[in-house]
Amino acid sequence: LRCQHYPPLRALQASAALSRVSDEHKKEPLTSPSQQQFDSHPDGHQPKQEPQGPRPSYTGQGGQESEDYESEEQLQHRILTAALEFVPEHGWTAEAIAEGAKTLGLSVAAAGLFHSDGSELILHFVSECNTKLSELLEQEQKLVQLGEAEKKPTDEFLRNAVEARLRMLIPYIEKWPQALSILLLPRNIPSSLSLLTSMIDDIWHYAGDQSTDFNWYTRRAVLTGIYNTTELVMLQDSSPDFEDTWRFLENRVADAMTMSNTASQVQSTGEAVVQGLMGAAVTVSN
């Protein structure tokens, strides 16, 4: 059946096939007509199943173009997520993406949708990790609000948050250095930097620290420094369950806390010194 008569109704064949694959957990040949209804289609559109053809048509006409566009992005997301499974074996490469596409029932040529150096895959992974972290922190905050958990002191909170985030790297740790180097490419720096800063901001947001010891920029910079250095230490760590890394993290966070105390001490000492000088000046003038 050709759908050429209905150009405005063309649907993403692949996304229909994808949902079929995911719904039934087995690969179905695409030319065989299927009679199933799928209600909770992840893309949010409701294709009507026609008994004679494999191509569903949209029941809704509104926002046709935007639905197609949305599905393309979602499809790309799905491919990248599927590709992550193959990263330990193939690295952050187009090959991993090709294997991911294959598991979704797509041709390996779909890897051509992305850049051949794997940048998008890495950025996708980082953004997914950040989202997971936010969700974790959100849940923790809810528990505290409900009174089911105690609010942690700042240093413990930061330690736990950074550790949780870094633990997400563990399955991919072997190939992570490669990923870092790709993230540092000039082309990728804007995206990778913005992902990093938003993650750090998120952590501070949930830390809810109202102390005026640090100002906002210092806080960001300090935590970014802690995160980056701990990440690098982790890459070289061969201790069981990365315990050396977590100890390093603990020390760095403690340093940061002391630094803040020292800073405020310096500030108050400074004030005291100035007052002393003023007093001395007044005395001398008299």
Add this chain to the structure above:
Amino acid sequence: VYQVFESVAKKYDVMNDSMTLGIHRVWKDILIHKMNPSPGTLLLDVAGGTGDIAFRFINYVRSVRERQLQRKLKHHQNLSWQEIFESYQKDRLNLLGDSQVVVCDINREMLKVGKQKAQHLGYSEGLSWVLGNAEELPFDDDKFDVYTIAFGIRNVTRIDLALQEAYRVLKPGGRFLCLEFSHVSNPVLSRLYDLYSFQVIPVLGEVIAGDWKSYQYLVESIRRFPPQEELKEMIEDAGFFKVDYENLNFGIVAIHSGFKL
């Protein structure tokens, strides 16, 4: 069109080299690089008579496969000799990693020249030669991973039909790639290009292939061919997504790419 190619079949490669001063090789290399095929890819090369794209594809896939095997070997440090030997045996017989290319052309003479070239250059595995019409391909639906047509689409009478056929035979997720002469927008270059095309190329045609008229036709068909944006729209009309084009040499040649999603 058939007769044009019948007469130029044998001299096709030589003429390509002299007309484009050998740059066509670079264009074709760029096409394959853009494709970035992984082992196990099934390629359909339409109007690919003398096999240029097919051979490049095989070379590329072979080198990717070699790298893959090397990486596997590195991981084998901890296996027993027996295991290493067994996996080596299995992989050794699979140097292309199951990749295949089907060369399809409407012209028997072009296919013949292609087959001879393949034999001469030592390409034996993973190649098939099929006689067929781009407007009505003799293949089933959802078969191929990549469809290429290099310098062939301008010779198709009904481009829209060829695009529809391309869409049909590609697997979901499959890619359409088209390498073709296109529109030069830079006015200075355009003048020079016109001069070269209309004055030099037919002369070369006469001198090398003994055929002025065919190459006159060639140059005119290039001028008549729709420019980049228009071709992009035609490809989108056939159902392809993420359609894009890349100009090579300021638009003398363009690579259009689309996905069946």
